Amino acid sequence: QVQLVESGGGLVQAGGSLRLSCAASGHIFSINSMGWYRQTPGKQRELVGHITSGGTTNYVDSVKGRFTISRDNAKNTVFLQMNSLKPEDTSVYYCHAADYTLGRDYWGKGTLVTVSA
Numbered sequence: 001q002v003q004l005v006e007s008g009g010g011l012v013q014a015g016g017s018l019r020l021s022c023a024a025s026g027h028i029f030s031i032n033s034m035g036w037y038r039q040t041p042g043k044q045r046e047l048v049g050h051i052t053s054g055g056t057t058n059y060v061d062s063v064k065g066r067f068t069i070s071r072d073n074a075k076n077t078v079f080l081q082m083n084s085l086k087p088e089d090t091s092v093y094y095c096h097a098a099d100y101t102l103g104r105d106y107w108g109k110g111t112l113v114t115v116s117a
Helices: none
Strands: 002-007 010-013 018-026 033-039 046-052 057-059 067-072 077-082 091-099 104-107 111-116
Touching (some): 002 091, 018 033, 018 091, 018 111, 033 067, 033 077, 046 077, 046 091, 057 067
Parallel strands (some): 010 111
Antiparallel strands (some): 002 018, 033 046, 033 091, 046 057, 067 077, 091 104
């Protein structure tokens, strides 16, 4: 099992920045990629971006150039740096980890990001 704990959400004005953190514990050696999703009420959860164990990143078009995912392997932590935030970025952000070998997905409980106009 893998446990994921997010932190860093909060309220910020449009144009501001926030950094989310996701600390992983448990059978982390089996994780192939980690990333972030977000979900607002009434909408499907969408991928924000992810980073592979090799460091390759991928982002949804709406956040490219504004958001950056990085990882600290020594601390088993993944970060989501969010700059130039917009009100439409308001959402609950979930940390995600994937184990491709076992076909398992792991989720954090989510952290709320609110961007005011």
